[in-house]
Amino acid sequence: MAAMRWDIFCKVIDNFGDVGVCWRLSAELARRGEQVRLWLDDPQALAWMAPGALVGEAQGIEVQHWTEPLTGVDLASLPAADVWIEAFGCEPPPECIADLATRLAVGAPAPVWINLEYLSAESYVERSHRLPSPIMSGPVRGLLNKWFFYPGFTERTGGLLREAGLLPQQAAFDATAWRAGLGLNLRADARLVSLFCYEPPALPALLRQAGQGTRASDWLVTPGRAWQAVQAAQQADGPPGPACRVHALPWLQQQDFDHLLQACELNFVRGEDSLVRALWAGQPLVWHIYPQHDDAHHAKLNAFLDWLQAPVSLRHFHHAWNGMGAVAAVWPDETTLQDWHACVQAARQRLLGQADLVTQLLRFVREKR
Numbered sequence: 001m002a003a004m005r006w007d008i009f010c011k012v013i014d015n016f017g018d019v020g021v022c023w024r025l026s027a028e029l030a031r032r033g034e035q036v037r038l039w040l041d042d043p044q045a046l047a048w049m050a051p052g053a054l055v056g057e058a059q060g061i062e063v064q065h066w067t068e069p070l071t072g073v074d075l076a077s078l079p080a081a082d083v084w085i086e087a088f089g090c091e092p093p094p095e096c097i098a099d100l101a102t103r104l105a106v107g108a109p110a111p112v113w114i115n116l117e118y119l120s121a122e123s124y125v126e127r128s129h130r131l132p133s134p135i136m137s138g139p140v141r142g143l144l145n146k147w148f149f150y151p152g153f154t155e156r157t158g159g160l161l162r163e164a165g166l167l168p169q170q171a172a173f174d175a176t177a178w179r180a181g182l183g184l185n186l187r188a189d190a191r192l193v194s195l196f197c198y199e200p201p202a203l204p205a206l207l208r209q210a211g212q213g214t215r216a217s218d219w220l221v222t223p224g225r226a227w228q229a230v231q232a233a234q235q236a237d238g239p240p241g242p243a244c245r246v247h248a249l250p251w252l253q254q255q256d257f258d259h260l261l262q263a264c265e266l267n268f269v270r271g272e273d274s275l276v277r278a279l280w281a282g283q284p285l286v287w288h289i290y291p292q293h294d295d296a297h298h299a300k301l302n303a304f305l306d307w308l309q310a311p312v313s314l315r316h317f318h319h320a321w322n323g324m325g326a327v328a329a330v331w332p333d334e335t336t337l338q339d340w341h342a343c344v345q346a347a348r349q350r351l352l353g354q355a356d357l358v359t360q361l362l363r364f365v366r367e368k369r
Helices: 017-031 043-049 094-105 124-128 166-172 175-181 203-211 225-237 254-263 273-281 296-308 312-321 334-352 357-368
Strands: 005-010 035-040 061-065 083-087 112-116 132-134 145-149 191-195 217-221 244-248 266-270 285-288
Touching: 005 017, 017 035, 017 043, 017 061, 017 083, 017 254, 017 273, 017 357, 035 043, 043 061, 112 357, 145 357, 166 273, 175 254, 191 254, 203 217, 203 225, 203 244, 217 225, 225 244, 254 266, 254 273, 266 273, 273 285, 273 334, 285 312, 296 312, 296 334, 312 334
Parallel strands: 005 035, 005 083, 035 061, 083 112, 112 145, 191 217, 191 266, 217 244, 266 285
Antiparallel strands: 132 145
């Protein structure tokens, strides 16, 4: 079937997780021969996340700066898109909607308009996936439906982002060479740990425990909030014991972040994109879910742990890491870490048996056109 043109609309809310998902989606669509326009209100994040994207070096992807109001873009001259994706419920620019109304008025075909939702393992996802939502306001009211498309962990959802070439890429990865290329003073026998988090309440105690552990650990800490949290913990409690060393990482492009997760024996991740990448890496993981003021994230986390079939030790650790209840985080010994590894490996195998997100999106769009 002929390639299609996709408009993907993304607002960078905070922490760059939204743009991370949208860039991976755009890149995978382009790898499969599709043409993509990625509309971003803060495209500068791509300067370190996907070097070359802003100067047009990403084949098949055109990055458009989404300003408010929208300026510097002659919408009438742009080729019409076959698909609109509003990521995470962000409404497309009103100028784009007005331009669409003008095109529809002269008989142009309508795009398949998809609301790509947040990732969750909660039961409502299966019920809501692929449902229509009539557009009841604005210049295209009554003319189109939006379609809810939910990523997820089961066969009754839209699946997860996964590159077609993921498995051979992972098989070819040389973790030893990658570690050496970091230029850090890493100990050969140390447990390598990645830390990408917000401000987990259990972090100070966990660093202390790791510092007193029977096996050394080297922590690779991402910039921003994770590094600031480590610094705050050390200012409050002093540096961890000799068994624990922390190392500051630079901002990583997406491929290097994936390599980080593959190279480490334990990955602390946050948000949506890094959780999915940690599952594909197949190493033990702990998820710092985005906190919500009404604690709605507690139910979301527990639904994920249920799907993961997490052992009790991993469930308790997640609760402590996310500040849920009075349970304390316990630095895992080797036997516990092996249990966590087996759990994540089993989950990864279940996911590999399901169709990925881009494959399902392509099928859905072709069905609706």
